[in-house]
Amino acid sequence: xxxxxxEKRRLAENIWSMTVSAPxxxxxxxxxxxxxxxxxxxxxxxxxxIADYDADHGCVTIVIQTIGVSTRKICSLEAGQALTxxxxxxxxxSEFVAHPEELTGxxxxxxxxxxxxxxxxxxxxxxxxRGVRADVIIGAKTRDMLIYTDEMRAVADHLYLATxxxxxxxxxxxxxxxxxxxxxxxxxxxxxxxxxxxxMKFVAATTxxxxxxxxxxxxxxxxxxxxxxxxxxxxVGGRTRFTCVDGPEFDAHEVDFDEAMxxxxxxxxxxxxxxxxxAERAGGHVCKIGLNK
Amino acid sequence: MSMANKIPRxxxxxxxxxxxxxxxxxxxxxxxxxxxxxxxxxxxxxxHPRCVEACPxxxxxxxxxxxxxxGDPARAAAIIGEDSSLPSVCGRVCPQExxxxxxxxxxIKGEPVAIGKLERYVGDWQLEHAAEPVRTAPRNGHRxxxxxxxxxxLACASDLAKMGYEVKIFEALHKVGGVLVYGIPEFxxxxxxxxxxEIEAVRALGVEFETDVIVGRTVxxxxxxxxxxxxxxxxxxxxxxxxxxxxxxxxLNGVVSANEFLTRTNLMHAYDPAYDTPIQVxxxxxxxxxxNVAMDAVRxxxxxxxxxxxxxxxxxxxxxxxxxxxxxxxxxGIEFRMLTNPVEVLGxxxxxxxxxxxxxxxxGEPDASGRRAPVPKAGSEFELACDVVVMALGxxxxxxxxxxxxGLATDRRGCISADAxxxxxxxxxxxxxxxxxxxxxxxxxxxxxRAAAKAIDGYIRSLAQ
Numbered sequence: 001x002x003x004x005x006x007e008k009r010r011l012a013e014n015i016w017s018m019t020v021s022a023p024x025x026x027x028x029x030x031x032x033x034x035x036x037x038x039x040x041x042x043x044x045x046x047x048x049x050i051a052d053y054d055a056d057h058g059c060v061t062i063v064i065q066t067i068g069v070s071t072r073k074i075c076s077l078e079a080g081q082a083l084t085x086x087x088x089x090x091x092x093x094s095e096f097v098a099h100p101e102e103l104t105g106x107x108x109x110x111x112x113x114x115x116x117x118x119x120x121x122x123x124x125x126x127x128x129x130r131g132v133r134a135d136v137i138i139g140a141k142t143r144d145m146l147i148y149t150d151e152m153r154a155v156a157d158h159l160y161l162a163t164x165x166x167x168x169x170x171x172x173x174x175x176x177x178x179x180x181x182x183x184x185x186x187x188x189x190x191x192x193x194x195x196x197x198x199x200m201k202f203v204a205a206t207t208x209x210x211x212x213x214x215x216x217x218x219x220x221x222x223x224x225x226x227x228x229x230x231x232x233x234x235x236v237g238g239r240t241r242f243t244c245v246d247g248p249e250f251d252a253h254e255v256d257f258d259e260a261m262x263x264x265x266x267x268x269x270x271x272x273x274x275x276x277x278x279a280e281r282a283g284g285h286v287c288k289i290g291l292n293k
Numbered sequence: 294m295s296m297a298n299k300i301p302r303x304x305x306x307x308x309x310x311x312x313x314x315x316x317x318x319x320x321x322x323x324x325x326x327x328x329x330x331x332x333x334x335x336x337x338x339x340x341h342p343r344c345v346e347a348c349p350x351x352x353x354x355x356x357x358x359x360x361x362x363x364g365d366p367a368r369a370a371a372i373i374g375e376d377s378s379l380p381s382v383c384g385r386v387c388p389q390e391x392x393x394x395x396x397x398x399x400x401i402k403g404e405p406v407a408i409g410k411l412e413r414y415v416g417d418w419q420l421e422h423a424a425e426p427v428r429t430a431p432r433n434g435h436r437x438x439x440x441x442x443x444x445x446x447l448a449c450a451s452d453l454a455k456m457g458y459e460v461k462i463f464e465a466l467h468k469v470g471g472v473l474v475y476g477i478p479e480f481x482x483x484x485x486x487x488x489x490x491e492i493e494a495v496r497a498l499g500v501e502f503e504t505d506v507i508v509g510r511t512v513x514x515x516x517x518x519x520x521x522x523x524x525x526x527x528x529x530x531x532x533x534x535x536x537x538x539x540x541x542x543x544x545l546n547g548v549v550s551a552n553e554f555l556t557r558t559n560l561m562h563a564y565d566p567a568y569d570t571p572i573q574v575x576x577x578x579x580x581x582x583x584x585n586v587a588m589d590a591v592r593x594x595x596x597x598x599x600x601x602x603x604x605x606x607x608x609x610x611x612x613x614x615x616x617x618x619x620x621x622x623x624x625x626g627i628e629f630r631m632l633t634n635p636v637e638v639l640g641x642x643x644x645x646x647x648x649x650x651x652x653x654x655x656x657g658e659p660d661a662s663g664r665r666a667p668v669p670k671a672g673s674e675f676e677l678a679c680d681v682v683v684m685a686l687g688x689x690x691x692x693x694x695x696x697x698x699x700g701l702a703t704d705r706r707g708c709i710s711a712d713a714x715x716x717x718x719x720x721x722x723x724x725x726x727x728x729x730x731x732x733x734x735x736x737x738x739x740x741x742x743r744a745a746a747k748a749i750d751g752y753i754r755s756l757a758q
Contacts, residue, residue, distance in 0.1 A: 024511050028510065042562070042568045043568075043569055044569040044571075045570075085504070085505050087465065087466075087467070087505035087506075087507060088507070088511065089510055223553060223556050223560075223561065224465070224475075224556060226465050226466075226691070227691050228475075228535070229550060229553035229557075230534065230535045230537070230549070231550075234544075240537065240539075245534070245693065259544055262546060266546045266547070267571040267572075
């Protein structure tokens with residue numbers, strides 16, 4: 001099968017949005033789900049979250065950050081070219097999709113970090129269309145790395161921005177902004193955080209203090225994405241679960257994030273490790289995520 | 294009685310063990326025509342052939358062997374074709390020693406007829422010569438959807454197509470073939486030379502394939518029936534989710550399921566630098582388990598350059614793998630640690646596997662499976678150094694189809710409930726293969742697919758009346 005790329009946009013440095021013709025996926029997609037994408041016959045199967053979908057036009061939008069060979073390969077394709085495979089939607093839809101009747105009066109806080117902001121969008125949009133209030137925090141290192149701000153503004157009740165360097169919105173981490181909102185007296189029934197594993201870990205630690213129900217969406221390694229390989233194993237509440245079929249969304253307070261972060265690095269190649277160590281030596285930067293180990 | 298049983302079983306030529314342990318080319322070269330005819334001459338043509346009874350799909354074995362002996366491989370192929378649609382595959386992967394060859398009279402005093410190798414010869418001959426296109430009935434205008442393109446789905450689809458049905462196979466992965474493509478390694482079942490051609494043969498019957506469709510997610514059984522105009526659905530979705538032991542350290546980096554290890558190698562070609570998918574091979578690989586999948590994984594690890602060891606909790610006698618695979622593995626330098634069971638995976642300070650702690654086992658009383666149950670020997674714990682652990686412990690059913698199809702019942706284990714003809718608890722929905730039985734063999738899956746094709750034909754005819 002071939003999946004033509006209808007539109008490609010640069011959202012930030014190394015972050016691209018692609019709208020792909022995939023009528024079956026577009027018809028079946030729900031917030032919270034993901035797809036497996038492959039570019040070229042020698043390509044790797046890469047799980048990517050769904051950023052938007054339009055059943056009427058038969059298209060699905062994905063947002064990709066170039067972090068390795070395979071994501072670079074996908075991002076090197078232009079509108080008019082096609083992805084080799086686009087399988088999905090995979091994983092379980094967000095929990096709220098199954099219980100729309102219980103949503104009346106509920107108030108959500110979504111936290112999107114970096115490229116993880118994209119999959120937050122269809123969730124907020126879905127709730128917005130059903131009159132459910134959702135505030136959104138979008139976090140990034142710096143102003144230029146913030147994505148989906150306009151789209152999110154249109155569907156969020158309140159939109160907050162947070163940058164590490166203070167170049168836009170709140171100066172600080174999303175967790176600090178989260179604390180500030182709660183301390184200010186904002187009341188949320190649930191927090192949903194999607195972003196780098198380390199961000200989700202600290203969001204979980206923060207909301208645990210307030211006893212605030214929190215959901216995270218895990219971006220584990222996968223091969224098939226249908227339950228067959230078990231590469232996406234994660235420990236949740238002391239039990240091993242498969243991210244692809246049991247998730248990707250889990251109760252944040254039950255997830256073993258340290259294990260999940262370690263497992264993400266399992267196939268990091270020697271080449272990448274060496275490159276990271278070189279860069280670290282050159283820049284005097286101390287790697288916080290263990291690439292030097 | 295003729296001289297037949299005086300002729301020794303014709304040995305089959307194989308790639309040199311030392312050499313093949315470093316490549317992915319097929320281990321067994323199979324018989325040439327002369328060898329096949331000589332081996333065929335050994336068959337006694339028993340009045341009551343026990344081999345036929347022992348074959349899960351009751352191939353008329355003495356008849357196809359007679360045709361072969363008479364130098365008529367086309368007739369041999371036609372005879373096998375009455376009962377099997379994948380002779381090239383089954384000749385390579387069937388556990389003949391517990392089926393046809395295990396029942397062969399010649400095996401009592403000497404060596405049984407090499408039925409598997411003869412079947413393979415006929416299958417390969419047919420692929421080479423693809424004589425005339427298989428006759429199919431005129432299109433009858435009825436449409437059937439098949440879920441999964443493994444042995445069960447392929448067999449069901451070909452039979453239905455031959456009867457005149459319009460059949461479409463939906464495959465979740467990007468490549469069709471199911472376990473023949475992602476599971477069984479190239480060195481045992483060549484993908485281009487054999488599997489791709491078997492699939493081409495199914496396509497030539499008019500069967501359509503659509504990849505990247507996960508039934509239960511992309512579409513549902515109900516949407517296939519209600520919106521896409523299919524009158525019946527056959528589910529041949531395969532075995533499911535890999536099992537793990539539930540021991541400490543199992544989520545350390547370096548512990549993978551055999552499914553993952555084999556899928557990365559076979560489907561994703563991780564062993565070929567031209568492909569992007571990585572694989573963690575390590576220097577010392579321990580594979581836990583004793584079935585065919587364990588043998589495939591351990592021999593793959595060896596070929597990828599690792600020292601490779603099988604750890605199995607029972608004794609050699611109980612190994613469920615085909616005898617030929619165990620024999621091949623030994624010749625290739627695989628180490629076997631029998632009566633050994635892992636109790637913990639040990640990690641280093643960075644969370645990577647550094648070894649496993651094992652306990653020695655001894656065989657006690659027979660268990661539910663009739664095999665003597667292994668029990669741990671007190672105080673026998675020891676450590677085995679390794680950097681990759683592959684768990685080859687079988688699978689548990691994928692709940693997706695049952696969960697998304699109204700009225701589709703499952704059994705106690707979670708497998709889809711279906712009768713011998715493949716009928717499920719839902720009218721118009723049929724199932725067969727590993728999705729129904731749990732992990733089993735290619736031949737059983739193929740047989741179930743063919744039985745279901747008959748039942749589907751009956752069902753659709755009954756609707757028309």
